[in-house]
Amino acid sequence: MKNNIKKFSTREIILNILPLVSIILFIFMWILASGEGKIIPAPADVIERGERLLEKPINNITLAGHIWASMKRVLSGLALACIFGIPFGLLIGWNKRCCDFLKPIFELIRPVPALAWIPLMTLWFGIGESSKIALIFIGTLMPVVVNTYSGVRLIPRLNIDVARAFGATEFQIVKEIVLPCSLSAIMAGVKTAMGTAWIVVLAAEMISANSGLGFMIIRGSDVADLSLVILAMIIIGVIGAVLSWLLTLAERKLCPWKEEIN
Amino acid sequence: MVVDTCRKEIMSMERRNKLEIRNISKVFLTKKSYEIAIEDVSLDVKENEFLVLLGPGECGKTVLLNIIAGLMKQTEGSVYIDGEVSQGINKNIGFVFQKLGIMPWLTVRDNVALSDKFHKVSKKERYERTQKYIDLVGLNGFEKHYPRQLSGGMKQRVGIARAYASNPEILLMDEPFGQLDAQTRYSMQEEILKIWNQNKKTVIFVTNNIEEAVYLGDRIILFSARPMKVKGIYDLKDLKRPRDYTDYEFLRIREEISNHTDLVIK
Numbered sequence: 342m343k344n345n346i347k348k349f350s351t352r353e354i355i356l357n358i359l360p361l362v363s364i365i366l367f368i369f370m371w372i373l374a375s376g377e378g379k380i381i382p383a384p385a386d387v388i389e390r391g392e393r394l395l396e397k398p399i400n401n402i403t404l405a406g407h408i409w410a411s412m413k414r415v416l417s418g419l420a421l422a423c424i425f426g427i428p429f430g431l432l433i434g435w436n437k438r439c440c441d442f443l444k445p446i447f448e449l450i451r452p453v454p455a456l457a458w459i460p461l462m463t464l465w466f467g468i469g470e471s472s473k474i475a476l477i478f479i480g481t482l483m484p485v486v487v488n489t490y491s492g493v494r495l496i497p498r499l500n501i502d503v504a505r506a507f508g509a510t511e512f513q514i515v516k517e518i519v520l521p522c523s524l525s526a527i528m529a530g531v532k533t534a535m536g537t538a539w540i541v542v543l544a545a546e547m548i549s550a551n552s553g554l555g556f557m558i559i560r561g562s563d564v565a566d567l568s569l570v571i572l573a574m575i576i577i578g579v580i581g582a583v584l585s586w587l588l589t590l591a592e593r594k595l596c597p598w599k600e601e602i603n
Numbered sequence: 604m605v606v607d608t609c610r611k612e613i614m615s616m617e618r619r620n621k622l623e624i625r626n627i628s629k630v631f632l633t634k635k636s637y638e639i640a641i642e643d644v645s646l647d648v649k650e651n652e653f654l655v656l657l658g659p660g661e662c663g664k665t666v667l668l669n670i671i672a673g674l675m676k677q678t679e680g681s682v683y684i685d686g687e688v689s690q691g692i693n694k695n696i697g698f699v700f701q702k703l704g705i706m707p708w709l710t711v712r713d714n715v716a717l718s719d720k721f722h723k724v725s726k727k728e729r730y731e732r733t734q735k736y737i738d739l740v741g742l743n744g745f746e747k748h749y750p751r752q753l754s755g756g757m758k759q760r761v762g763i764a765r766a767y768a769s770n771p772e773i774l775l776m777d778e779p780f781g782q783l784d785a786q787t788r789y790s791m792q793e794e795i796l797k798i799w800n801q802n803k804k805t806v807i808f809v810t811n812n813i814e815e816a817v818y819l820g821d822r823i824i825l826f827s828a829r830p831m832k833v834k835g836i837y838d839l840k841d842l843k844r845p846r847d848y849t850d851y852e853f854l855r856i857r858e859e860i861s862n863h864t865d866l867v868i869k
Contacts, residue, residue, distance in 0.1 A: 502674055503704035507718040507769055508694055517720065521708040598708045598749040 382568040387575070390568035399560060402552050408576060410552035414470065414545075415538040418477025422534060426482045427527060430489025434523070435515055447486065455480030455541045459548065473545040480541040481534035488530025492523030525599060528592040535584055539577060620686075621805040622648040622671070622773055627680035629666055640666050642830035643680075648773075651803045653796075657816040657860070658826030664809040665701060667831065668775045671807070672696050684773070697771030697804075699762045701778045705750045712737060712746040714761050718769030736764040739798055756787040763795070767802065776808045780815070792818055796844070813864070817857050818846050825864060835863055 355362075368384055375383040382390075394404050402410070433440040433447070458479050466472035496519060504518045546555025554573045561569030593599075629641040640663040648654050656664050669675035671682055673692040682689045684696075697718075705714055712730060713720070715737055719729035737743055740760040750758055759779055766774055779795075780788045792815060799806060810816050816823045817839065825835040837860060846853055 497704075499700065499702055499704040500706065502669075503698075503700060503706075504717075504721070505692060506672055506674060506696075506698040506700075507721055507765075508692060509721040513721050518706070521706075524708075596708065598751065 380567070382571060386568045387571050390566070391572050394569070394572070399557065400551050407553055407557055408580070410550075410556075411542050411546065411554045412580070414473050414477060414542050414553070415535075418474045418541075419481050419531070419534055419538050421474070421478045422481035422485050423531060425478075426485030426530075427489050430486040430527075430530075431493060431515060431519060431523075433486075434490040434493025435519055451483050451487070455537070456544050459545070463549070468549045473542065473550070476545050477538050477541045480537045484533040484537060485527070485530045488533065489523060489527050492526025492530075493519055495526070496522045525592065525596055528588065528595070532585060532588050535588065536581070539581055543577070619650045620647045621650040621652070621684070622807075623683040623686075624648075624667075624671070625681050625683065627667065627670060627677050627682070629663070629670065629675075630678045639830040641670075641677075642832050644826075644831065644833055645680075646824055646833065648805055648807060651805055653799060653806045653808065653819060653821045655816040655820035655823045656807060656809045656826065657813065657823050657864075658811065658831065659828045659864070660811050662826055662828035663831035664811075664826065665777055668698070668777050668807070668809060671773075672698050672775055674698075694769075695772040697766035697769045697774045699766045699774070699776040699779045701781060701809075703758055703762050705758055705761050705765075707750050710747050710749055711742055711753070711761055714750070715764045715768050717765055733764070733768045736768040739767065739802065740764040740794070754787075755783055756791060759783060759791060760794075763798070767798070767804075771804065773805045773807065776806065778809050778811065781810075788815075793845075795819070813857055813860050814848065817842075817853060817860070818848065823860065825860060835860075 371381070371384055375381040375386075391404070398404070398406070429443075433443050455476055458476055462472040462476050462479075466475050500518050500522060501514060504514045509517065542553070543555040543558070546553040547559045550556045554577055557573040558570050561567065561573065624644060624646050627641055627644045628639070631638045631640055644667065646654075656667070658664050666675060670677045671689075673689065673696070684693060706717070709717070712733060716724075716729040716733040719732060724732070734743075734746075737746060740763055742757065742760055742764065745753065745757065750761065753761070762779065763776075766776075776795075780791050783791060796819065808819055810819075820837075820839055822839060823837040824833060825837065826832065827834045837856065839856065842852060842856065
């Protein structure tokens with residue numbers, strides 16, 4: 342009996358550290374693949390490159406500065422997309438007339454990749470911050486609007502009828518029923534948009550910027566400093582994972598009624 | 604105008620009718636044809652009466668309730684409440700929905716206070732006011748629970764408390780116990796009569812269950828299906844409450860109604 346419990350708990354421990362095992366395994370394979378004379382820098386090289394970066398900044402901007410530069414662009418573009426995209430999605434999802442009028446235009450613009458806007462944005466906003474933020478805005482607006490729209494379309498008719506029967510005005514229905522009902526769809530849209538935002542910011546920074554993680558990658562590529570490139574890639578990966586985790590936490594906070602499959 | 608005045612006078616002479624349904628018809632148009640859901644239904648509901656509408660599944664009872672509540676528009680006919688034509692949503696009507704429609708993102712007390720919220724009652728005041736109804740349906744202690752943490756019967760109670768809390772004069776109940784297991788159903792039937800006795804309202808209760816109809820109703824209106832028409836009216840005023848399912852008189856009425864219906868097993 343006692344043996345049984347012990348056996349079970351060992352298994353538990355292994356199961357619990359599975360994520361750790363997977364990361365260690367990955368690093369191990371990386372070490373195997375890298376080494377003298379190979380085109381992949383070893384983990385140690387990358388760490389060393391990171392340390393050097395802390396002492397000797399690129400373009401007079403520290404590592405944290407580069408991270409913050411990209412982050413600022415991503416977050417402001419995404420925030421703008423939410424501010425405009427969520428109400429717009431609610432509007433075309435809720436009001437049939439607005440949908441008929443606005444959706445065709447939207448459907449035509451939607452398939453155009455955000456990167457195709459680079460020439461226009463550069464022309465309109467120059468090569469500074471605003472053109473990058475505008476680009477991220479366009480790229481992230483689409484997933485936010487599409488998810489909000491389909492979230493609204495999927496609301497059970499019954500919920501609306503209940504609100505009507507209990508005397509809700511049109512505005513109250515949207516605010517108290519439609520919005521909370523479609524909140525998890527909206528959050529899914531924001532998560533997708535976050536991924537898009539990183540794609541767009543990297544591309545924008547690789548074309549014209551003197552700060553940011555994309556800039557770090559292109560600089561590493563220019564001077565054949567692969568450790569720098571990989572360092573930037575790892576940082577992007579970690580930040581992306583952390584942000585997505587934060588969004589999941591936020592969703593749990595915002596939607597405490599939701600059951601999760603686990 | 605004159606007709607209206609006459610109607611009011613006639614009404615005050617009789618026992619007061621809370622609700623009158625006059626020649627209601629409802630036709631649903633599809634692309635190629637049409638379907639008559641309700642054909643020329645008229646009925647009166649007296650103040651504080653417990654009226655049961657009995658009919659086979661899908662016969663249009665829900666449509667009729669939706670028309671009374673103003674959620675759906677009738678093709679013909681009128682609904683009078685207190686002798687006046689009722690159009691659109693009427694705030695004197697409370698609705699218990701067949702499929703509940705409890706908002707999953709609201710706690711029990713926020714669900715119950717829904718009507719107050721829409722009528723801009725302050726949070727403190729609406730919690731104070733609705734507590735009474737939460738207690739009435741026996742959900743005290745569950746105020747801060749979310750619907751997913753409740754059983755089917757408890758969710759149904761939330762629906763009833765919510766309708767009561769909107770402080771209606773007429774309560775519409777659309778097969779509220781249809782989705783409950785038999786045991787819970789019996790106890791909810793007792794419960795609903797207890798609540799009704801404590802807090803008299805005019806109730807229109809829809810069901811497809813003859814036994815439930817005989818157990819609850821002051822009066823039963825029997826409908827036929829497709830199109831929905833009145834098939835018979837049974838006055839159960841003389842059947843003493845609390846009623847017993849195995850009582851001779853109870854069984855006799857049940858038999859009589861069931862011989863007269865075309866309730867079918869779906």
